Amino acid sequence: MKTPARALALSVLIAVAATGCGAGQNQPSNSNPAQSVTELAPVVVKSGFSGKGGNINVLMSSDFQTLDPGNSNYVQTANVGQLYYRTLTMAKETAGQPPTVVPDLATDTGKVSDDGLSWTFTLKEGVKFEDGTPITSADIKYGVERTFAQDVFTQAPQELNAALDAGGYKGPYKDPSAVLKAVETPDDRTVVFHLKKPFAEFPALASRSNTAPVPKAKDTKLDYTNHPVSSGPYMVESYNRGKSLKLVRNPHWDPATDPNRSALPDTFSFSLSTSQATISQQLLADSDPNAITLDSNGALQTSDSAKLADAKVKDRVASGLLGCNDVLSLNTQKIKDPDVRKAIALALDRQSILVQYGGRRFGELTQSPLNAKMRGYVETELELDPTGKPKLEEAKKLLEGKDYPKTLTYGYANNRDAFKNTGTVVQQNLKALGIDVELVPIPAPN
Template sequence: MRETTRRRRFALPVVVALLALVAAACGGNGGNGSGGTTNDAAFDPNDCQGGTLQVLNQRDITHLDPARLYTSGGGNIPSLLFRTLTTRNREGGAEGTKVVPDLATDTGKPSADAKTWTFTLRDNLKFDDGTPITSKDVKYGIERSFAPELPGGAPYLRDWLENAAKYQGPYKQPEGIKAIETPDDKTIVFKLRKPEGDFPYLATATQFAPVPKAKDTGTKYENKPVSSGPYKVESYEKNKLLVLTRNEHWSRDVDPERLACPDKIEITSGLDAAVINQRLSTSGGDDANAVTTDTELGPSELARVDSDPNLAKRVAKGHFPYVYYIAFNPKVKPFDNPKVREAISYAVNRQSVINAVGGTALADPATTYLPTQKSMGHKDYDHFPAGETGNPTKAKEVLAEAGFPNGLTIPLTHTTDKGAGNGPEVAAAIQDALKQAGITVQLNGLEDEAFNGTVEVPAKSPGAALFGWGADWPSGFPFLQPIFDGRQILAQGNYNIAQYNDPEVNQEFDDIAKLTDLSAAASRYGDLDEKIGELALTVPLYHGKDLALFGTNVKNTFVSDWTGKYDLAGLSVK
C-alpha cells in the first residue's frame, strides 16, 4: 500500500491515561475487533430498511470510476456502487479478513499450478438500468483499468496476467487482453504468467467491477457510473456532497454480503475533523444518523469518554493491518553493521513512541513486522527483547560489540507531517530513547513529497527513516513481498528500503505463491517474517488502531480487520 504517511489525529499526551478507559469501553458493547457490534439490541437484519445514513468526511472519494480506485475488499463507499468477483466477509474482527464470493458463485477455481483461475457468475445479476451483468462486462471493466487515460488502480494485473504488461486499454487496443477469456456469459477465465495463490484476494479490487461497454464514456464515465451494487448515484458535487439512492435492480437474493438498510446515503465531504467529531459527539438531529469513514477521535473526544459512558458506547474500534517502523538502508554506514541495527532495536522505547501517537487506545507495541491478523500468518516473536520501554544497557553492550564503545551519531529521516505515524512526534521519542544508549540521533524532517522522493529512491535513500506500510489485502504477500523481495527494488517508488535481495527469500515468495490453501500460505509467510526479522533490517514500532464515533441511531457498527472501519453496507439507521 503506497500510503507511507497514514493520517491519524493523535491525542495529546495529557490524556494518555484516559485512553486505557477508551480501550476498555470499546470492548464487549463497543464495536470491537473480535466481531462485536453496538446498539444491537434493536437491530434486526430482516427489519432494518429505511432512513437516510449521513456520512461526514474530511476528504472526498478520489474517483467514481472503478478503474481509477485503489481499493480491495470492495472498499467502503465504492462497495455501495460496485460489486466485484469476490469481496471481504462482512463480519467483525478476524472473520472480516476472509475472502468470500460476490458476483461469482465461489472464490475461484484454480488450476493445479495456480496459473489459471476460473470464476462463474451468479444468476440474475443486473446493472442499475436493468440490463444483465455478464462475464464480458467484467472483462471490459478490467481492460479499462489498463488505459493510461484512467490511472490510479492497483497495478498487480499488469504483472500477473500473461502477456499483458504492454496492454494500453480498450480505447487504443480494442482487441482486449487475450489472457482473460469469456467462453460464455457466466464464465470468466484468467491466465497468469506465474502461480498466484492470492488471486481470490486480488479479485476483490474495484478493477474487477463490471462496466457495460455501451455506457462507457472514458474519462467522463465517473460523472455517471453504472452501478452493480445496492445503491446508485443520484447526484454528485465534488468535494461537497454525494447522494446515493437505492438500485431497484439489486436485492439480497443475489448479494448475501450487503444488507443495504438505509434508503438513502448522503456523503458530505470537506468538513474539518474537529467539526465532524463534535457533530458525532452531540448527535443531534440528522447527526444521530451519522458516521465518518475517515476521521478518528481527537483529544477532546477521548477526554469526554472518561466521564460519559454513553459516549463510550458509541466508539467503534478497528485494527487496520498497518505497521510503523524504522527502515534501515544497510548500504549506508554504520547501518551496514548488523550489530548497530540490533543495538538500535534494543534501545527503542516503544512505550514512549505509543505515548507520542496518543496512547494504548490508538496503538499496540510491535516486535514483528507482520500485524497480528491471523490471515497474514502472524507469529509472536521478539528477536531483540527489551520490554516496552527499551533496554539501553543491552543496547550499549551490543554497540560495543559493533565497535562503538563510546557511542555514535546517526541520522533519522522522517516526515514533517504532524500527526502522521512517522512524523516529528515519533522521531523525537526515538531520539530521546536512543540517547539513553549513547546514540545521538540527528533528525532530518522532510515534507511528504520530498520524503517520498528521497526515501523511496535507492540512490538517495538515507541510512535510517521512519516508514509505514499497510496491506492491500489481509495476506502476507502484499505486506512482505514489496518490502523484502529483491526483484521489487525500483529506481523510484521503491519500498524495499533495505535493498534486500536474497535469492532464497525471493524463491520462497514464489513457492508460497503456488499455494491455493490460504491458511497454509499464511503459515509460511509467518515463518518468513520471523526469519527476516533476525536480520534487523527494520525496527517495528507499533501497529495502529482505529477509533471512530457514530451517531446514536446507527446500529450494527461492527469493524473488520480488513479495513479497520465499520462497513457502510451493513449499517442501519432506522
C-alpha cells in the same frame, strides 16, 4: 544470530492504531520499514437491525483518493465501494469470524481446471447496471483490462493481474488493438481466467475491485471517479469533489441476486471537508444518531480520549486488532549504513508516538511487521525496549565515527493531526542524535 541488516529491518517497527491504508499495496523497494501502525478492527456494537429507510451521514475530513474501482487500493474506497459496485466474489464479514469468500456477481466461487491453470466464473442471471443494461462477461473483462493501464491508474490493484498469464499487456488505452488473452469471454455470462501457475486462492483475488464491471462506452479514464457506473445497491446521485457525495438507491439492483448486502438505508450523505475535531465532538456528543465517520480512529482527538470512559459513549465504541499498518519508511539510498538506521530506530520514543494515535486504547507496540492476531506472526525479540522507551545512549554509541546525513525530510499527509504530531516526536528524537528533521505536509486530495 541475525545479521545487522536483518536486525535493523525488524528493529524499527511500531504498531499503533490507524485506518485508511492502501489495501494490498506493496512497499517501495528502496524503503526500510521504520514504523508500523496496526489498525483496530470493528466489532458489532448493536445487532438485529432489519428496518429499511433513512439516511446515513458520513463525516470525513477529506475526499476519497478515488471512487474508481479500477484505481482503488485504499481501504476507504474498498469499504464504500461495496455500496455501488459488485465483483465476481466478495469477502463476506461476520462478527467474530474470519472473512469468507462467497459468490457476488458470479453463481459460485469459480471452477478450476484439472491442471489448475484456468478458473471459470458464470454470472448470475438478472444482474444489471444502474441504467438497466445487463452486466455481461465483456464488462467484467473490460474492468480487469483497465487495471493493467498503470500509466493512467497509478493505484490499480495488481494482485489478480500478477497471477494472470497476461504477457506484456498494458491496458486498453496505449494500444487499443492489443488483446488480453488471459481473460476469455466465450459468451455473455462466462468469464475464464488463465493463470501463469496454479493458485488455489484465486477466488479471493476475484473479490478485488479488478473484477468490478465497467461498461466500455461509459469509461472516461481518470474522470470515471466522478460517476462510476453502479452495479451495487446504491449509485452516485451527486459528487462535489472535496465537499460532498450522495449515494441513492440503484433502482435496477435486484436483492434476489445479492444476499450479501442488506442495503437498509435509503441514502448515504458524505461530508468531505469536516474538521476531525468537529467530527470527534459530534460523534462523542451523539448529536446525530445517524452519523458515522471513515476517518482514522473515528477522528478522535487525543484530548477527547478520556471521554471514551463515559458510559454513554462507551456503549457506542468498538475496537479490536486489524491487519493494516501505517509505515514510516527510511530511505536506504540516503541512509545506507545499517548501524545508522538501527541508531535511528533505537532513538525513537515509541511510547510518545503511540500517544499521538490515542494511546493503548487504540493500538499496541510490536517488534514485528505483523501482530499477534495476524496469520504468520512469529514472536520476535529485538533490542528495542518492549515498553517503547528510547535507548538514546545506545543509539549515540552506534553513531560514533559514522558518516551519516545530518538532515532528513519527514513527509506526512496533512489530513490527520496524528501524522504531523508523530513527525514532531521524530524531529525531537533525532535532534538528540544531531539530525535535523524537516516536516513536509503532503496535501490531502480535494
